[in-house]
Amino acid sequence: MSLLVVGSTAFDTVETPHGKAEDCLGGSSTYFCLAAQLFTPTRLVSVVGEDFPAQHRSMLADRGIDLGGLETKPGKTFRWHGRYSSDMNSRDTIDVQLNTFGDFRPKVPAAFQATPFVFLANGSPSTQASVLDQCERPKFCVADTMDLWIEHEREGLAALMQRIDGLIVNDSEVKQLTGKSNLIQAGRAVLELGPKLVIVKKGEHGCFVFSNFFHYALPAYPTEAVVDPTGAGDSFAGGFMGYLATCDSVSVWNLKRAVAYGTVTASLTVEGFGVEAIARADRQQVERRFHELQQFVAGA
Amino acid sequence: MSLLVVGSTAFDTVETPHGKAEDCLGGSSTYFCLAAQLFTPTRLVSVVGEDFPAQHRSMLADRGIDLGGLETKPGKTFRWHGRYSSDMNSRDTIDVQLNTFGDFRPKVPAAFQATPFVFLANGSPSTQASVLDQCERPKFCVADTMDLWIEHEREGLAALMQRIDGLIVNDSEVKQLTGKSNLIQAGRAVLELGPKLVIVKKGEHGCFVFSNFFHYALPAYPTEAVVDPTGAGDSFAGGFMGYLATCDSVSVWNLKRAVAYGTVTASLTVEGFGVEAIARADRQQVERRFHELQQFVAGA
Numbered sequence: 001m002s003l004l005v006v007g008s009t010a011f012d013t014v015e016t017p018h019g020k021a022e023d024c025l026g027g028s029s030t031y032f033c034l035a036a037q038l039f040t041p042t043r044l045v046s047v048v049g050e051d052f053p054a055q056h057r058s059m060l061a062d063r064g065i066d067l068g069g070l071e072t073k074p075g076k077t078f079r080w081h082g083r084y085s086s087d088m089n090s091r092d093t094i095d096v097q098l099n100t101f102g103d104f105r106p107k108v109p110a111a112f113q114a115t116p117f118v119f120l121a122n123g124s125p126s127t128q129a130s131v132l133d134q135c136e137r138p139k140f141c142v143a144d145t146m147d148l149w150i151e152h153e154r155e156g157l158a159a160l161m162q163r164i165d166g167l168i169v170n171d172s173e174v175k176q177l178t179g180k181s182n183l184i185q186a187g188r189a190v191l192e193l194g195p196k197l198v199i200v201k202k203g204e205h206g207c208f209v210f211s212n213f214f215h216y217a218l219p220a221y222p223t224e225a226v227v228d229p230t231g232a233g234d235s236f237a238g239g240f241m242g243y244l245a246t247c248d249s250v251s252v253w254n255l256k257r258a259v260a261y262g263t264v265t266a267s268l269t270v271e272g273f274g275v276e277a278i279a280r281a282d283r284q285q286v287e288r289r290f291h292e293l294q295q296f297v298a299g300a
Numbered sequence: 301m302s303l304l305v306v307g308s309t310a311f312d313t314v315e316t317p318h319g320k321a322e323d324c325l326g327g328s329s330t331y332f333c334l335a336a337q338l339f340t341p342t343r344l345v346s347v348v349g350e351d352f353p354a355q356h357r358s359m360l361a362d363r364g365i366d367l368g369g370l371e372t373k374p375g376k377t378f379r380w381h382g383r384y385s386s387d388m389n390s391r392d393t394i395d396v397q398l399n400t401f402g403d404f405r406p407k408v409p410a411a412f413q414a415t416p417f418v419f420l421a422n423g424s425p426s427t428q429a430s431v432l433d434q435c436e437r438p439k440f441c442v443a444d445t446m447d448l449w450i451e452h453e454r455e456g457l458a459a460l461m462q463r464i465d466g467l468i469v470n471d472s473e474v475k476q477l478t479g480k481s482n483l484i485q486a487g488r489a490v491l492e493l494g495p496k497l498v499i500v501k502k503g504e505h506g507c508f509v510f511s512n513f514f515h516y517a518l519p520a521y522p523t524e525a526v527v528d529p530t531g532a533g534d535s536f537a538g539g540f541m542g543y544l545a546t547c548d549s550v551s552v553w554n555l556k557r558a559v560a561y562g563t564v565t566a567s568l569t570v571e572g573f574g575v576e577a578i579a580r581a582d583r584q585q586v587e588r589r590f591h592e593l594q595q596f597v598a599g600a
Contacts, residue, residue, distance in 0.1 A: 087481045181387045183504065184522045204483065205505035206519065217596055219506065219517035222484045256600030296517055299594055300556035 001139070003245040005032045006045040006106045006131045007121025007234070009052070009070070012274060013081040013095075016088060018227045024274025025056050027078060028121035028144070031231035034278045035238025035265035036119075037063045038286055040245040042238075043112045045069030045131070049076040049100040059279065068109045073100040088229050089203065108134040117245040119237055120164070122146050125156035132163055140250055142166035142197075142241060144233070150176050161194035165250075168199045168237050183208060187215075199240070199259065201233055209259055214252050218259055221267035221293050228273045232266040235278055239265030239286075264289040301439070303545040305332045306345040306406045306431045307421025307534070309352070309370070312574060313381040313395075316388060318527045324574025325356050327378065328421035328444070331531035334578045335538025335565035336419075337363045338586055340545040342538075343412045345369030345431070349376040349400040359579065368409050373400040388529050389503065408434040417545040419537055420464070422446050425456035432463055440550055442466035442497075442541060444533070450476050461494035465550075468499045468537050483508060487515075499540070499559065501533055509559055514552050518559055521567035521593050528573045532566040535578055539565030539586075564589040 007029030013022045029046045036042040043066040050072060061067055078101035081094040104123070108131060116139035120128040128143055135141075143164045149157050150173060157177075161167065167190060175181055178189035183200060187210035190198040198210040204226075206219035240262030247254040264286050269278040307329030313322045329346045336342040343366040350372060361367055378401035381394040404423070408431060416439035420428040428443055435441075443464045449457050450473060457477075461467065467490060475481055478489035483500060487510035490498040498510040504526075506519035540562030547554040564586050569578040 182524055182526060184524045188524075202505065205502065206517075208519075208522075215522060215596055216598075217506075217519035217522070218599070219508075219519060222508075222515060222517070224482055224484045224488075226482060253600045260599065294599060296515055297597060297599060298516075299518070299560065299597060300553045 001116045001245045002041050002043060003036055003117040003119070003241055004043045004045065004108070004112050004115035004135075005029045005036065005119045005121060005238070006069075006108070006128075007032060007119075007123060008078055008101050008104075009046040009048050010078040010080050010101070012230060013079070014228050014230050014273060015083040016228050017084070017086055019273070021228070021273035023079075024276070026080065026231060026274050028234045030060070030275060031234035031269060031278065032119060032121060032238035032241075033060065033065045034063065034275055035235040035262075035269070036242030036245075037065050038239070038265065038281060038283050039242030039261070041066065042242065043069060043115055045106050045108055045112065047071045047073055047100050047104045050074060052077050063279075066112075069107065069112055071107065075100045077101075082230065084229065088226060091229075106131050106134075116140065117241055118142070119241050120144065121234060121237070125149055125153050125160040129156070129160050129163070140165050140244065142168060142237065144168050144237060145173065147173060147176055158193065164195055166197035166199065167195040168201065168233070168240075170201045170203070170233065174198070174200050184215075197255070201236060203229070203232070206263065207236075207259065209255065216256055216259065218256075218263055219297055221263050221289055222296055223267045223271060226270045227277075229270050231269050231275065231278070235269035236262040236266040238262070260290055260293055261286065263293060301416045301545045302341050302343060303336055303417040303419070303541055304343045304345065304408070304412050304415035304435075305329045305336065305419045305421060305538070306369075306408070306428075307332060307419075307423060308378055308401050308404075309346040309348050310378040310380050310401070312530060313379075314528050314530050314573060315383040316528050317384070317386050319573070321528070321573035323379075324576070326380065326531060326574050328534045330360075330575055331534035331569060331578065332419060332421060332538035332541075333360065333365045334363065334575055335535040335562075335569070336542030336545075337365050338539070338565065338581060338583050339542030339561070341366065342542065343369060343415055345406050345408055345412065347371045347373055347400050347404045350374060352377050363579075366412075369407070369412055371407065375400045377401075382530065384529065388526060391529075406431050406434075416440065417541055418442070419541050420444065421534060421537070425449055425453050425460040429456070429460050429463070440465050440544065442468060442537065444468050444537060445473065447473060447476055458493065464495055466497035466499065467495040468501065468533070468540075470501045470503070470533065474498070474500050484515075497555070501536060503529070503532070506563065507536075507559065509555065516556055516559065518563055519597055521563050521589055522596055523567045523571060526570045527577075529570050531569050531575065531578070535569035536562040536566040538562070560590055560593055561586065563593060
């Protein structure tokens with residue numbers, strides 16, 4: 001089944017201990033699409049400025065990503081500049097220029113409105129809610145969020161959480177959202193706020209999945225070649241939602257496999273600057289890592 | 301088969317967000333023994349002062365721990381006072397009084413010298429080596445170490461690593477030991493220093509196991525009730541070695557199960573101050589958690 005993502009498209013300048021890359025193609029929806037298209041046709045709703053080059057458009061379109069919702073507005077594309085710490089476990093934002101993304105009002109094209117799988121990439125809860133207002137009751141809708149909205153738009157976020165099936169957050173966000181420092185307690189507490197499914201991303205430590213029916217922990221794929229962690233979370237979401245959209249039901253079995261596929265697409269992304277590595281990946285490489293990951297965690 | 305541990309016995313004063321406990325029974329070998337005896341007869345070599353009460357001795361002996369190597373010396377027992385951060389992921393040492401442990405020269409009683417499974421709890425590499433000098437080629441010997449020895453006794457540690465089968469360290473120690481910030485690279489690098497097996501403990505994030513023949517990742521048991529993390533690592537080692545000593549071979553299968561049992565005994569320890577919770581545990585509780593852990597990580 002098809003999959004819709006609504007989020008940012010950006011030019012990123014990234015500094016890591018492995019070097020610096022300027023004006024790479026980035027943004028949450030770009031990472032998401034490039035991971036998701038490895039599994040299923042993906043529809044994009046985002047915004048860029050007049051500086052967004054045709055080569056990026058064709059790179060995305062060539063991979064079967066439907067750009068019918070990629071709006072071009074007067075002005076420039078969103079720009080972000082970040083610098084990672086020496087162990088790449090934290091980063092500082094050096095510069096942000098929201099540009100055309102600053103007043104992004106997503107318009108979901110008529111042809112996209114009945115998409116069964118929907119991912120709301122990080123954005124204000126009111127923007128995320130406006131997407132749902134335009135959609136015809138998706139079969140499975142998952143949202144991302146961040147510290148800014150948890151702190152300043154808690155009410156909007158609470159309302160959104162009543163309307164989504166799943167929430168994907170990182171470990172510090174889930175602690176902030178629930179006020180609980182124990183991750184297991186925090187994950188369970190989110191279930192009481194609305195979503196049936198909560199995925200807590202822990203970077204190099206993998207992720208936890210919480211639902212009322214099962215809990216699941218999966219370590220990260222054991223990559224030795226982390227070059228740039230940017231986009232890992234959105235690529236995780238892309239692999240997760242992309243695989244799930246190919247399944248005939250959202251069962252525990254399929255959810256666990258989807259989490260493993262998301263773990264794999266995230267591992268591919270971090271091995272190159274920007275979208276370089278994930279854009280190069282193919283399904284065969286994904287399957288190989290999926291099986292390696294199964295081996296890595298196979299119990300006795 | 302029987303199991304020998306050589307390490308410290310202490311009185312700990314511990315402050316965590318859940319309260320303060322004074323002069324609890326602690327020390328690496330105590331935590332190790334109490335976890336290991338859930339699986340196999342365990343022999344202790346350690347030292348205490350004249351202030352060590354009979355009630356602690358009988359608590360240990362009642363659990364089948366052989367105190368034939370517990371030396372009593374004039375003076376006081378080792379004392380440690382620590383305070384944990386609010387998320388309990390870091391701690392400050394407030395006070396240390398080495399007392400009788402300060403010049404601990406372990407003497408392995410004749411009856412213990414042919415013990416097939418040996419655990420060298422944290423201590424100086426020369427002290428650890430002196431234990432091996434007294435043992436008759438153990439079947440399987442594992443050591444712990446810490447930042448102090450990695451920094452100041454690197455040569456002694458390098459020599460020790462040629463004589464042991466396995467090393468158990470935490471994530472910051474393995475990075476320090478190898479100079480590699482990527483945990484997968486770091487774990488593999490230790491294998492080149494001698495041990496056939498390296499276990500990297502990551503606290504609430506579980507552990508990695510590295511060997512030349514397999515890599516394995518296991519998340520922590522999902523406890524919601526962490527009261528005091530002291531002794532988690534030694535209890536992990538105790539459960540790991542204790543289970544392994546009951547197996548007829550050190551196979552991949554048995555190693556993975558042993559890592560899961562170590563994860564379980566660590567999870568029991570952290571649910572009480574000092575040794576309170578692990579001393580109360582029984583094998584039935586261990587088996588229940590072992591199966592819960594298997595469920596938690598069961599893939600699709």
